[in-house]
Amino acid sequence: MFIDFFYALRQRGVPVTTHNWLALVRALADGLHQQSLEGFYRVARCLCCATEVHYDGFDQAFAQVFRGVEVDGAAVLAQLDEYLRDPKRLAYLDPALRAALQSLDLEQLRRLFEERLAEQRKRHEGGNRWIGTGGTSPFGQGGVHPSGVRMGGGGGGRSALAVADARRFRAYRNDLVLDTRQIAAALRRIRKMARKGEELELDLPHTVDATARNCGDLELAWRPPRKNDVRVLLLMDVGGSMDPFAQLVSQLFSAASQGGGFRELRSYYFHNCVYGRLYEDALFNRGLSTTELLRDLDPSWRLILVGDAYMHPGELMMSSSDWWQGGGGPVGITWLARLADRFPHAAWLNPEKPDIWDAPTIAEVRRVFAMFPLSLDGLAEMVAHLRRPPSPARASLVHRIAQGEDLPYPRRSEY
Amino acid sequence: MQAMQLQTSWRGTDRYIVSEELGTAVDVAVHLGRPLLVKGEPGTGKTLLAVNLAAGRNLPLERWQIKSTTKAVEGLYTYDTVRRLHDSRFGTGEVADIARYIELGPLGRAFERGEPCVVLIDEVDKADLEFPNDLLHELDTMSFTIPETGRTVTAAVRPIVIITSNNEKELPDAFLRRCVFHFIEFPDRELMTRIVRVHHPDIDDALLAGALEAFYRLRAVEGLRKPPSTSELIDWLSALRLAGIAPAKLLGAGLPFLGTLLKKETDFDAATRAAARNRGR
Numbered sequence: 001m002f003i004d005f006f007y008a009l010r011q012r013g014v015p016v017t018t019h020n021w022l023a024l025v026r027a028l029a030d031g032l033h034q035q036s037l038e039g040f041y042r043v044a045r046c047l048c049c050a051t052e053v054h055y056d057g058f059d060q061a062f063a064q065v066f067r068g069v070e071v072d073g074a075a076v077l078a079q080l081d082e083y084l085r086d087p088k089r090l091a092y093l094d095p096a097l098r099a100a101l102q103s104l105d106l107e108q109l110r111r112l113f114e115e116r117l118a119e120q121r122k123r124h125e126g127g128n129r130w131i132g133t134g135g136t137s138p139f140g141q142g143g144v145h146p147s148g149v150r151m152g153g154g155g156g157g158r159s160a161l162a163v164a165d166a167r168r169f170r171a172y173r174n175d176l177v178l179d180t181r182q183i184a185a186a187l188r189r190i191r192k193m194a195r196k197g198e199e200l201e202l203d204l205p206h207t208v209d210a211t212a213r214n215c216g217d218l219e220l221a222w223r224p225p226r227k228n229d230v231r232v233l234l235l236m237d238v239g240g241s242m243d244p245f246a247q248l249v250s251q252l253f254s255a256a257s258q259g260g261g262f263r264e265l266r267s268y269y270f271h272n273c274v275y276g277r278l279y280e281d282a283l284f285n286r287g288l289s290t291t292e293l294l295r296d297l298d299p300s301w302r303l304i305l306v307g308d309a310y311m312h313p314g315e316l317m318m319s320s321s322d323w324w325q326g327g328g329g330p331v332g333i334t335w336l337a338r339l340a341d342r343f344p345h346a347a348w349l350n351p352e353k354p355d356i357w358d359a360p361t362i363a364e365v366r367r368v369f370a371m372f373p374l375s376l377d378g379l380a381e382m383v384a385h386l387r388r389p390p391s392p393a394r395a396s397l398v399h400r401i402a403q404g405e406d407l408p409y410p411r412r413s414e415y
Numbered sequence: 416m417q418a419m420q421l422q423t424s425w426r427g428t429d430r431y432i433v434s435e436e437l438g439t440a441v442d443v444a445v446h447l448g449r450p451l452l453v454k455g456e457p458g459t460g461k462t463l464l465a466v467n468l469a470a471g472r473n474l475p476l477e478r479w480q481i482k483s484t485t486k487a488v489e490g491l492y493t494y495d496t497v498r499r500l501h502d503s504r505f506g507t508g509e510v511a512d513i514a515r516y517i518e519l520g521p522l523g524r525a526f527e528r529g530e531p532c533v534v535l536i537d538e539v540d541k542a543d544l545e546f547p548n549d550l551l552h553e554l555d556t557m558s559f560t561i562p563e564t565g566r567t568v569t570a571a572v573r574p575i576v577i578i579t580s581n582n583e584k585e586l587p588d589a590f591l592r593r594c595v596f597h598f599i600e601f602p603d604r605e606l607m608t609r610i611v612r613v614h615h616p617d618i619d620d621a622l623l624a625g626a627l628e629a630f631y632r633l634r635a636v637e638g639l640r641k642p643p644s645t646s647e648l649i650d651w652l653s654a655l656r657l658a659g660i661a662p663a664k665l666l667g668a669g670l671p672f673l674g675t676l677l678k679k680e681t682d683f684d685a686a687t688r689a690a691a692r693n694r695g696r
Contacts (some may be wrong), residue, residue: 017592019592020592023447023449026447027443027446027447030446032439032442032443032446038435039439042435042436042439042440043439043443045436046436046439046440046443046444046595046596046597047443047595047596049596050452050588050591050592050594050596051454051591051596051598052454052598055598185582185583185584185585186585188584189544189585204496208496208500211500216500216503216504218500218504380585
């Protein structure tokens, strides 16, 4: 059952390792859980979760594995007994630890356990009721648990399962985007430190060295401060199907511009797909040519596109640029590939849930750009992706698509 | 030895109330000899944990406040090259003895103490991303060597290490794996009542109940950038008591001294709007 618990944790995305497991076994052998399920919950949580993000997954796994405990407490005790007595499992422990493990007073453990179970059945209903009323309570949302049910303090009467069931830490999960500061914290990891520019900082080791070489006459050495050398080009899809995500995108934008700490950030807007022109404002008044941008910025720029990539296939594969203007030139996907070809460190952030990413146009865009959900988890993955060298397979595919034939100028789009 | 450890299990002090989870986390950290990493909203008493743990157990406290420019080695020792250079140029000191220019940092002092003590590494997330990784080895082995003098400082007794983080930067996995972790939840009413009574032992029950009601109502307002925390509540109560505000005044909209609770103008507006909505209902 305890092994089950570990795998349940991993399944819920809590990355526990043997490292945690050994620490937990040691803590339990030393009786830190004070022979109670509640104590076990507390000890296991502080050793298995390295961030509050995992608390919710931990609660779920705990509820899943130990729900059976309520039904059959005796069987669990037998298992624990067997587990502790199995010499194979204990072989890797040092003798003192093994002795400590085996000296656990099982009778006492059993008695306490059953006491707790009786209490727990009562309290479990309380827990359900508590969840039920939680929604209507003014304090029910956002991880602040409602009043009326005791959470802290002495006495130890609180059932671990009721706590786990309540899932108070749901709001700390990583797959939600919460606020600008968190986005900024994620984006700040896209960085490459370098010393460039004016020499403003005293370089102490070099000063010491130079002074020594100068027979002890002080010789000051200066160097430029270390700064982030990363430049980011942010292209954002606005309007139409992106309207529901407008706030999210603006949060991302303000996080990138204020908290990103990039050496340079340029941001432009497009609608649906990138064609021949990009716009400096979301109202599409001040435009500039995409070709110019491709020429002006060097490949060291990191490119981040934000959009749902959800459009009519024609807009991606057939129409080129603003087709009401006459419709010649490369098609949408070719423009995208040219961007990806010019800026090998590129990624696409999609505010839509990954379950619809098999839609034809999204799948097509994903051939060109690595796509990540616009959530904290997704951002972290994207940052990791941007830090890695670009994949050669994708690069050669992108290069091929970027050579795409232009549509003949006189031809009108078929829509 | 285990029995002794259990006897000393920590349940806070009369000035500092801890939840059971936090008490257990402290026990586990002390027992396993691992650093305890504490996170939580600002104002939930992360820093005070170390201060009160030291006071409660009569242990000395070494405090290391991290800033964005802090380097890992500064916690161990600093080598005052400039003073040595100065001495050498003006012949005022025993320049040959480098040890005279080596000053131990908070972590170094804790190692050298030879008796149990508490080390607080405060706001570890303020420093550079690589900072925690640079400390891994020293925290694991509880010893380090000063290359300039070849001296090795080893802790005879493992100090209790408390590390706080405000979540401004992510901490490296290798570092997290070595820590016992606890996230301080925002206290619920019952725990909050106990906490407040520690700071205001003779507070009037009606005032406390009214203030808590208003406080949690305010925290529940959606869209607050910085919801008021425990320390703000305690300040607010001091202000209420000094001004002799009657509990009845806390029921409606327009809380007195709202400025002690909310520190951002946008939050002020949000709270006022929410209060107006409630009145309209």
